[in-house]
Amino acid sequence: LAKDLHHSCQWGSGIRWGNDPTDTGMQRLALSAEDKSVRDWFIQTMKDLKCEITVDEMGNIFAVRPGRRKDVPATFIGSHLDTQPTGGRYDGILGVLSGVEALKRMDEMGLETEGGVGVVNWTNEEGARFPVSMISSGVWAECIPLSKAHNLQEVPTVASLPTAASAPETMKTALQKIDYLGSVPCSYKTTPMAAHFELHIEQGPHLVSAGQRVGVVTAVQAYRWFRLKVVGRDTHTGTTAFEHRADALFAFAQMMVRAREVAAAKGCLASVGIVEVAPGSVNTVPGQVSFSLDIRGPETALVAEVEKELRSDFDAIAAKEGAGIGKPCRVEWTLDFDSPAVKFHEECIDCVQQSAHAVVADAPVADTKSLVRPIMSGAGHDSVFTSKRVPTSMIFVPCKDGVSHHPEEFCSADDCATGASVILQAVVRYDRK
Amino acid sequence: LAKDLHHSCQWGSGIRWGNDPTDTGMQRLALSAEDKSVRDWFIQTMKDLKCEITVDEMGNIFAVRPGRRKDVPATFIGSHLDTQPTGGRYDGILGVLSGVEALKRMDEMGLETEGGVGVVNWTNEEGARFPVSMISSGVWAECIPLSKAHNLQEVPTVASLPTAASAPETMKTALQKIDYLGSVPCSYKTTPMAAHFELHIEQGPHLVSAGQRVGVVTAVQAYRWFRLKVVGRDTHTGTTAFEHRADALFAFAQMMVRAREVAAAKGCLASVGIVEVAPGSVNTVPGQVSFSLDIRGPETALVAEVEKELRSDFDAIAAKEGAGIGKPCRVEWTLDFDSPAVKFHEECIDCVQQSAHAVVADAPVADTKSLVRPIMSGAGHDSVFTSKRVPTSMIFVPCKDGVSHHPEEFCSADDCATGASVILQAVVRYDRK
Ligand SMILES: NC(=O)NCCC(=O)O
Ligand SMILES: NC(=O)NCCC(=O)O
Numbered sequence: 001l002a003k004d005l006h007h008s009c010q011w012g013s014g015i016r017w018g019n020d021p022t023d024t025g026m027q028r029l030a031l032s033a034e035d036k037s038v039r040d041w042f043i044q045t046m047k048d049l050k051c052e053i054t055v056d057e058m059g060n061i062f063a064v065r066p067g068r069r070k071d072v073p074a075t076f077i078g079s080h081l082d083t084q085p086t087g088g089r090y091d092g093i094l095g096v097l098s099g100v101e102a103l104k105r106m107d108e109m110g111l112e113t114e115g116g117v118g119v120v121n122w123t124n125e126e127g128a129r130f131p132v133s134m135i136s137s138g139v140w141a142e143c144i145p146l147s148k149a150h151n152l153q154e155v156p157t158v159a160s161l162p163t164a165a166s167a168p169e170t171m172k173t174a175l176q177k178i179d180y181l182g183s184v185p186c187s188y189k190t191t192p193m194a195a196h197f198e199l200h201i202e203q204g205p206h207l208v209s210a211g212q213r214v215g216v217v218t219a220v221q222a223y224r225w226f227r228l229k230v231v232g233r234d235t236h237t238g239t240t241a242f243e244h245r246a247d248a249l250f251a252f253a254q255m256m257v258r259a260r261e262v263a264a265a266k267g268c269l270a271s272v273g274i275v276e277v278a279p280g281s282v283n284t285v286p287g288q289v290s291f292s293l294d295i296r297g298p299e300t301a302l303v304a305e306v307e308k309e310l311r312s313d314f315d316a317i318a319a320k321e322g323a324g325i326g327k328p329c330r331v332e333w334t335l336d337f338d339s340p341a342v343k344f345h346e347e348c349i350d351c352v353q354q355s356a357h358a359v360v361a362d363a364p365v366a367d368t369k370s371l372v373r374p375i376m377s378g379a380g381h382d383s384v385f386t387s388k389r390v391p392t393s394m395i396f397v398p399c400k401d402g403v404s405h406h407p408e409e410f411c412s413a414d415d416c417a418t419g420a421s422v423i424l425q426a427v428v429r430y431d432r433k
Numbered sequence: 434l435a436k437d438l439h440h441s442c443q444w445g446s447g448i449r450w451g452n453d454p455t456d457t458g459m460q461r462l463a464l465s466a467e468d469k470s471v472r473d474w475f476i477q478t479m480k481d482l483k484c485e486i487t488v489d490e491m492g493n494i495f496a497v498r499p500g501r502r503k504d505v506p507a508t509f510i511g512s513h514l515d516t517q518p519t520g521g522r523y524d525g526i527l528g529v530l531s532g533v534e535a536l537k538r539m540d541e542m543g544l545e546t547e548g549g550v551g552v553v554n555w556t557n558e559e560g561a562r563f564p565v566s567m568i569s570s571g572v573w574a575e576c577i578p579l580s581k582a583h584n585l586q587e588v589p590t591v592a593s594l595p596t597a598a599s600a601p602e603t604m605k606t607a608l609q610k611i612d613y614l615g616s617v618p619c620s621y622k623t624t625p626m627a628a629h630f631e632l633h634i635e636q637g638p639h640l641v642s643a644g645q646r647v648g649v650v651t652a653v654q655a656y657r658w659f660r661l662k663v664v665g666r667d668t669h670t671g672t673t674a675f676e677h678r679a680d681a682l683f684a685f686a687q688m689m690v691r692a693r694e695v696a697a698a699k700g701c702l703a704s705v706g707i708v709e710v711a712p713g714s715v716n717t718v719p720g721q722v723s724f725s726l727d728i729r730g731p732e733t734a735l736v737a738e739v740e741k742e743l744r745s746d747f748d749a750i751a752a753k754e755g756a757g758i759g760k761p762c763r764v765e766w767t768l769d770f771d772s773p774a775v776k777f778h779e780e781c782i783d784c785v786q787q788s789a790h791a792v793v794a795d796a797p798v799a800d801t802k803s804l805v806r807p808i809m810s811g812a813g814h815d816s817v818f819t820s821k822r823v824p825t826s827m828i829f830v831p832c833k834d835g836v837s838h839h840p841e842e843f844c845s846a847d848d849c850a851t852g853a854s855v856i857l858q859a860v861v862r863y864d865r866k
Contacts, residue, residue: 085712086667086720128714155713204672223671225715234519236838237704237727238656239637239811242697244835249705253689260683264675271670272682273715277708279518280588281561282658282725282769283812284706284838287519292715294670325834336715378672379716401758402677405669405717 001101001420002413004045008081008097009089011037015407025407026089030082030124031059031171036178038081042096042121049103051119054191055182058136058149059175062191064118065103067431073192074116075427077102078137078382079200080125087126088409090201090399090416096121098199098420105424113431115194122382123171123180129154130171131225131274131292132337137382139186141389146186150175155274188389195348195430196386198394199419201411203379205402213363213418214356215375215396218349220384222303222341223296228314230255232322232329234279234287246322249277249286251329254317259293259310268297268306269378298376300340342384348393348430349374355425356395359418379404391430395422434534434853435846437478441514441530442522444470448840458840459522463515463557464492464604469611471514475529475554482536484552487624488615491569491582492608495624497551498536500864506625507549508860510535511570511815512633513558520559521842523634523832523849529554531632531853538857546864548627555815556604556613562587563604564658564707564725565770570815572619574822579619583608588707621822628781628863629819631827632852634844636812638835646796646851647789648808648829651782653817655736655774656729661747663688665755665762667712667720679755682710682719684762687750692726692743701730701739702811731809733773775817781826781863782807788858789828792851812837824863828855 006021012028012035028034039061043053046063054062064074079095099119106117122140127133130152138144150172175181184190200217202208207215232246256272263270274292295310297303311333318329356372363371375396386392397419400410439454445461445468461467472494476486479496487495497507512528532552539550555573560566563585571577583605608614617623635641640648665679689705696703707725728743730736744766751762789805796804808829819825830852833843 084667084714084717086717126714127716131715133716155715202672203669205674205677221671233836234517234839235836236636236812237702237706238654238729238813239635239835239837240702242693242702244638247704249708250689250693253686256683256686257690260675269670269673269675271680271716271718273670273710273717273719274713275682275708275710277706280707281517281559281838282564282588282706282727283560283566283704284517284519285704286706287839294715296671379669380671402672403666403668404672405714406667406720 001097001416004100005089005093005097005416008038008041008093012083015086017408025409026083026087027085028081028083029085029129030126031129031174031178031180035082036180039121039180042081045100046119049107054184055180056184056186056191057146057182058139058186059123059180059182060136060140060186061121062118064116065106067113067116069114072115073194074118075194075430076118076120076196077423077427078120078122078196079198080122080382082124082126084126084128084405086407087405088407090409090411091203091404092125094201094411094416094419095199098423101420102424102427113428115431117427125382131155133380134382134385136186137385140188141385142187143385143388193386193390195391196383197348197423197426198381198383199423200381200394200396201399201404202396202402203399203404206375207396207398208400208402212373213360213371213398213415214422215373216349216353216356217377217394217396218344218374220342220377220380221296221298222300223294223339223380224303224307224335225337226293227334227336228291228293229332230289230318230329232287233327235285237283237285240285243324245285246325246327246329247285248289248329251318251321252289252291255314258313258317262309262313263295263306266297266302266306268295268302270295270306296378298341339380339384342387344387344393345391347433348391351426351429352393352395352422355422355429358425359421395419434530434849437533438522438526438530438849441471441474441526445516448519450841455522458842459516459520460518461514461516462518462562463559464562464607464611466611468515469613472554472613475514478533479552482540487617488613489617489619489624490579490615491572491619492556492613492615493569493573493619494554495551497549498539500546500549502547505548506627507551508627508864509551509553509629510856510860511553511555511629512631513555513815515557515559517559517561517838519840520838521840523842523844524636524837525558527634527844527849527852528632531856534853535857535860546861548864550860558815564588566813567815567818569619570818573621574818575620576818576821626819626823628824629816630781630856630859631814631816632856633814633827633829634832634837635829635835636832636837639808640829640831641833641835645806646793646804646831646848647855648806649782649786649789650810650827650829651777651807653775653810653813654729654731655733656727656772656813657736657740657768658770659726660767660769661724661726662765663722663751663762665720666760668718670716670718673718676757678718679758679760679762680718681722681762684751684754685722685724688747691746691750695742695746696728696739699730699735699739701728701735703728703739729811731774772813772817775820777820777826778824780866781824784859784862785826785828785855788855788862791858792854828852
């Protein structure tokens with residue numbers, strides 16, 4: 001598994017942080033040239049394992065190892081091969097590679113299943129290049145219209161994106177460019193699944209700080225992504241008193257400070273990742289600022305409350321900046337993505353839990369069950385969308401310091417192997433039900 | 434004058450704000466193709482007025498109408514033809530065009546002067562494309578080394594800069610590209626002046642709100658330009674609690690809010706015009722933010738005090754963000770430009786004051802002298818650097834709402850004409866001394 005995983009990371013390896021050949025992060029933005037290379041490798045690997053391959057209109061790749069029965073859909077292991085611009089080697093990649101590993105193990109063991117067992121690579125899960133996360137599992141679940149996804153434009157400023165120089169691409173042109181615009185409709189009706197299991201690093205500190213080995217993911221927190229625009233007035237930095245300014249950037253700065261206060265008070269998160277400032281000159285007070293806002297919380301209603309409070313607070317901040325000249329700033333919100341809180345499927349959760357207990361059973365501790373815990377996911381995953389249509393659940397393994405979306409993101413080979421064993425067993429358990 | 438001024442604005446006309454042909458802003462960044470066109474026009478116009486033309490190593494263009502005596506340097510009228518990315522039609526342009534107008538009037542009147550009278554167009558006064566303002570008068574005054582200026586790189590993100598796609602250019606390559614890298618050394622020793630006068634819009638609200646017509650500029654406030662870099666840690670927006678973050682953007686936001694507080698308390702200004710955020714992904718907490726900081730104040734010591742206080746406050750803000758994980762943010766400062774406060778030359782100030790009183794003498798008010806006032810400049814001008822080597826002063830005329838570095842920057846044809854009359858008389862007065 002570790003060998004395959006790092007082999008697949010040759011395409012798009014990113015920022016180096018140590019001396020070992022594998023001590024680099026990843027920069028494999030969705031539908032980039034590097035993403036094409038790893039996709040080609042994935043398909044070839046699955047063909048060598050005698051899988052049937054389907055590529056749909058969103059470039060999702062489904063590889064199925066047939067089972068005894070042809071009349072039931074396969075049970076899938078899925079995740080994504082795309083990464084953040086300064087991402088690591090485990091987020092998503094571990095999930096897909098654990099699927100490859102599972103099929104290899106099943107072949108070695110000569111294991112026959114009732115239904116087939118599949119591995120799926122979902123397109124643009126990160127939402128880093130095209131700013132809607134999990135968009136292609138969303139189209140598959142018929143929660144996001146195909147046309148909306150195809151027309152979605154890439155983020156223009158994403159770090160070192162090779163295409164950043166030219167006009168921003170849409171998902172459709174990017175799919176065409178790397179030859180991954182399949183002809184099969186992207187839908188759970190056309191490419192059905194019996195269930196969807198996903199192995200992922202936790203991306204948070206709970207497992208690692210408690211010394212636990214497996215998280216049985218029962219739920220995913222809610223989140224909403226917005227694009228905001230603050231419009232003020234360009235003016236001279238040297239001659240314009242503060243009271244005469246409608247400084248869109250100063251308004252933004254206050255908004256960001258306020259966003260953390262409001263979110264923290266409600267046990268939620270609020271984060272800004274992208275900022276664009278115009279016109280962008282040392283001695284011109286910026287008249288326009290656009291930025292992304294990512295609000296998360298354990299309950300959908302809490303996220304809505306944070307949004308509501310921030311809408312009113314941001315209006316107040318904007319109204320004050322420029323009031324002195326009767327030209328206050330104004331702020332516009334656009335909702336890009338809305339992912340309500342999700343609860344996973346009891347049966348899938350049970351399969352994962354039993355498998356996890358089995359895998360850690362011979363650990364050298366008194367109470368091996370304490371190495372396994374139920375957990376809520378802070379991040380979104382393709383399993384959020386598959387769960388809307390088919391039984392779904394997830395497995396978390398610890399990652400160093402709980403850090404991800406960072407080149408130094410790290411999951412030990414042992415933890416990777418534990419996760420892969422759990423997902424293989426969970427799939428087999430589910431298939432037997 | 435108005436005709437010539439708007440004629441010259443055909444090259445690089447910017448954002449439209451009204452229906453009249455001249456109701457647009459300007460976007461003529463230094464050494465752009467548009468800047469080349471207006472330079473070519475300027476040289477041809479001055480040749481038609483029988484001027485001798487000199488282009489130096491910084492692309493400064495000196496045009497001299499000879500006087501009776503060949504043994505004394507000319508008295509110059511100077512300013513700049515470059516603009517902000519979202520600039521207007523008067524900042525700098527009025528100053529150069531008033532020089533053209535003055536020479537035309539002198540020819541019409543058949544006026545002979547003792548020394549010659551020159552008009553100079555200084556390169557990249559704005560500091561918008563190459564982020565050191567007044568850099569070419571700075572080299573001429575031997576206050577900035579030629580090599581530093583030639584190697585200065587353009588700001589990569591300046592709005593709609595046609596070259597932004599490719600690697601950033603240096604001033605030297607940009608000068609070569611538009612064929613304005615002259616062979617004459619850029620120095621007050623090689624191209625001497627008897628004095629330098631500059632007409633400019635005020636760019637502030639004092640004249641216009643007091644209903645006054647001419648500002649006799651006696652001084653220029655101090656300013657310093659910095660580039661700052663905040664380094665934190667990239668991490669996941671959905672899984673990373675606030676206490677586990679070293680969010681470089683959140684640190685920046687607090688710094689910007691603090692900068693205004695500190696500057697305001699000392700009667701100074703602090704402004705941020707450029708911000709770059711990396712890696713630039715909705716769901717990654719930014720690990721790096723670079724930004725420009727422009728600090729100004731009526732006294733050099735006050736600017737230094739603001740800087741000192743902000744250095745310590747920014748360190749404290751950075752130290753707090755990320756303290757929870759033992760990886761606090763850190764902040765680095767680079768000084769790009771330092772312009773101490775300046776006092777202009779008594780004799781030049783007198784020439785301007787007497788001329789201003791003469792020009793407004795037949796205004797229909799009881800006390801015409803009240804239409805003229807001494808004033809300090811909030812903005813920097815090429816006169817700051819010429820004042821280090823030759824007698825210098827400036828004339829301000831009102832501009833609408835005190836707004837500049839904005840497409841709607843406006844100065845009435847009457848006010849332009851008043852300013853042009855004052856500068857012509859001031860030059861003639863100085864020549865006679
Ligand atoms: N797991 C992960 O990083 N997914 C990206 C979507 C999100 O931002 O939560
Ligand atoms: N007058 C003017 O806008 N000059 C640019 C230098 C400055 O920022 O003050």
